[in-house]
Amino acid sequence: MNIDTAQWERMLPTEFREAVDALPVVFLPLGTVEWHGEHNALGLDSLKAHELCVRAAKLAGGGVVHPAVYGGMGGLDKPATVVMEPELAWENTLLRPWLEQLCYEFHRQGFKAIIILTGHYGHNQQIVVREVGARMTERLQIPVLGTPEYWLAHDAGYLGDHAGIGETSLLWFLHPELVAIDRIRQDPEYGATDMIERGSSPELGKQYADLIISRLASLAQSMLLWNDTTRVAFVRAERALISAQVKCWRIADPWAAWRKLITQGLTQYGRLLIERRFSEIEQMAEQMQELS
Ligand SMILES: [Zn+2]
16 A cells, blocks of 8 residues: 555545555544543543554555544543533433444445444443444444454553553653643642653553554454354454443442453453454453452
8 A cells, every 4th residue: 555644534535445445444533532631632532542543554554544533421520521421321322323323334435344443431432332343243244343442452551541651651652742741740630649650651652552553453454354153253252241341330330340350350352352262252251240
């Protein structure tokens, strides 16, 4: 591929055709504008997800990145933050239909696989995005993955945070001009200790980003080759994760299933997904919902 962009909105039609011919995969980055401490740009979630997708498409040698969708489930009660739908809303009326319509459109345009990557990850955002992936895989009969980016770097030690060491490092690496680490000292919350200031670095961000980008690129290439049986196994695994998350939310608290990932060291999702070890993802989901 000769083109130097993977961004849908910046392509000339000939570049778009070339990118789709090379790899008929579309990436859909998600995020929002939300307070991320005094030290990070407000669009961190979307900017991070978008840049990871762009680099993944370039590495994969094709595919197109749709502009980031801003808005979703949840958001902090903080300045400069848009909350489209509350974090604890049982149903959502905006994000899900919007994403599903985009998936239909991508399918109509001839894409053969869809990767939805959310850089914003309240528990409900994660549930909705993964549900959309599983449901659209069946509706469209093409693979649709919906996941937060950190699930692809869980085994590298990034367990997901908000404006903490992981997110700050990722933005610092991907968009160095958008992090002002010394400003954190003016932040009574994120700067309460020097943990984030000392722990964050572009080098750490590169470590996480490189793994996420390589896994996204690998998925973009391999998802095109998934057959019916693979897709069915994928959907079963994704639904098992959703069931565990929803069940634990009902019987315990919204984050109960995610805590199990950390306390039980269930950090292999990225690797299992790449290697199509879907039954092991189902087993992981089983362990997630064993609350004692
Ligand atoms: Zn964030």
